[in-house]
Amino acid sequence: MKIVADENMPLVRELFSPYGEVTTCPGREIDSQQVKDADVLLVRSITRVNAALLEGSRVRFVGSATVGVDHVDQHYLEGRNIAFANAPGCNANAVVQYVLSALFRVRPDWLRQTVGIVGCGNVGGRLYRTLKALGVDCRCYDPFLTVEQIPDKCSFEEVLDASILCLHTPLTSSGPHPTYHLFDEQVLRRFSPGGLLLNAGRGAVVDNAALLELLPEYAWQVVLDVWENEPTVSLPLLQAVNIGTPHIAGYSWDGKINGSRMVRDAFCDWLGESQPCSSEKTEIIDLIQMSSLGKAVLAVYDVAGDDRQMRAELLGKGESIGMAFDQLRKSYPQRLEFQHYRVRGCSDRTLEQQLAALGFRSG
Ligand SMILES: NC(=O)c1ccc[n+]([C@@H]2O[C@H](COP(=O)([O-])OP(=O)(O)OC[C@H]3O[C@@H](n4cnc5c(N)ncnc54)[C@H](O)[C@@H]3O)[C@@H](O)[C@H]2O)c1
Ligand SMILES: O=C(O)[C@H](O)[C@H](O)COP(=O)(O)O
Numbered sequence: 001m002k003i004v005a006d007e008n009m010p011l012v013r014e015l016f017s018p019y020g021e022v023t024t025c026p027g028r029e030i031d032s033q034q035v036k037d038a039d040v041l042l043v044r045s046i047t048r049v050n051a052a053l054l055e056g057s058r059v060r061f062v063g064s065a066t067v068g069v070d071h072v073d074q075h076y077l078e079g080r081n082i083a084f085a086n087a088p089g090c091n092a093n094a095v096v097q098y099v100l101s102a103l104f105r106v107r108p109d110w111l112r113q114t115v116g117i118v119g120c121g122n123v124g125g126r127l128y129r130t131l132k133a134l135g136v137d138c139r140c141y142d143p144f145l146t147v148e149q150i151p152d153k154c155s156f157e158e159v160l161d162a163s164i165l166c167l168h169t170p171l172t173s174s175g176p177h178p179t180y181h182l183f184d185e186q187v188l189r190r191f192s193p194g195g196l197l198l199n200a201g202r203g204a205v206v207d208n209a210a211l212l213e214l215l216p217e218y219a220w221q222v223v224l225d226v227w228e229n230e231p232t233v234s235l236p237l238l239q240a241v242n243i244g245t246p247h248i249a250g251y252s253w254d255g256k257i258n259g260s261r262m263v264r265d266a267f268c269d270w271l272g273e274s275q276p277c278s279s280e281k282t283e284i285i286d287l288i289q290m291s292s293l294g295k296a297v298l299a300v301y302d303v304a305g306d307d308r309q310m311r312a313e314l315l316g317k318g319e320s321i322g323m324a325f326d327q328l329r330k331s332y333p334q335r336l337e338f339q340h341y342r343v344r345g346c347s348d349r350t351l352e353q354q355l356a357a358l359g360f361r362s363g
Pocket of ligand 2 (some may be wrong): 008251
């Protein structure tokens with residue numbers, strides 16, 4: 001069996017070589033020539049999977065080690081009887097931890113403010129439950145969920161009243177509630193001046209040109225992990241935001257590995273074989289002298305480092321912005337999630353409980 005895979009899918013050789021011959025290449029270079037005699041195609045979000053790529057190939061299974069599926073024409077795959085699997089929820093912890101780091105970095109007193117969450121699935125729902133455990137006032141907009149699923153469900157108008165807005169929707173352009181430019185000029189104008197807007201869903205959920213134009217007037221704080229027209233992001237917008245990162249919110253090591261494993265497991269199901277179990281030991285790192293929640297979060301993951309690196313690599317790059325953006329993602333360092341950290345010697349009971357709510361170990 002011939003398996004063609006994006007080289008940025010960690011452990012792909014280890015996980016898939018028991019089933020066939022694995023060839024890897026950069027995701028943006030996967031073309032119809034490379035896949036024409038492949039049986040299996042494994043991608044991440046930067047490879048467009050559609051008729052142009054697959055027509056005439058013998059591909060029977062497509063796996064995407066991602067949550068988002070806006071790069072995949074699932075309708076085409078169904079029509080050609082090509083099996084498809086993605087990795088729902090694989091990186092939800094990573095994105096929640098990114099959001100916490102960004103909030104502590106940009107607005108240290110955020111725990112006392114109202115956080116609006118738009119899109120309450122794996123990421124938004126986990127963020128909601130984490131914030132509730134910390135006692136934060138939340139309101140949630142997700143037209144596809146019930147109040148039983150999300151007790152703080154509210155209308156779109158109400159979510160726009162929050163002082164902090166976190167966007168975690170997929171990118172959709174059809175259906176009853178499409179998200180493409182959901183935050184267009186009119187909607188952005190309804191968001192409180194001075195509010196904090198964070199987008200870690202998909203870039204085009206926010207009209208980036210309108211955001212850039214309105215920013216001086218509304219003095220929002222802005223955190224963007226995702227951008228319109230990635231990898232060619234707007235440099236004026238990067239300069240205007242408080243935190244800008246190259247679509248790495250979900251790039252914890254755990255999140256990326258989960259993505260690869262979930263696709264391997266779905267592939268085994270499709271083959272009718274049992275899923276191999278993994279017996280990996282969790283690496284534990286000790287943290288000491290953590291006097292506050294913000295200190296512990298930023299000690300483990302400080303989003304400001306990713307922001308600095310993005311500015312250093314992209315600003316002044318001219319035509320090679322896209323290459324620099326892709327390179328930052330490709331060479332992203334290993335980032336371990338909070339569950340790998342044990343906080344020692346914490347004498348404050350409330351802080352200890354809050355740390356536990358975020359997934360830190362105690363001991
Ligand atoms: N920045 C990153 O690294 C990163 C990582 C993971 C996911 N993502 C993106 O974030 C999105 C959400 O991830 P997830 O794991 O929570 O996905 P999910 O499918 O579990 O949840 C998405 C939620 O959005 C809701 N939704 C859909 N349309 C909506 C609308 N118009 N308004 C409000 N809510 C709406 C859905 O009902 C669902 O509950 C993904 O689709 C992906 O595009 C980005
Ligand atoms: O959809 C997802 O899972 C995330 O956006 C993910 O982090 C995308 O990463 P990529 O596939 O672009 O490497």
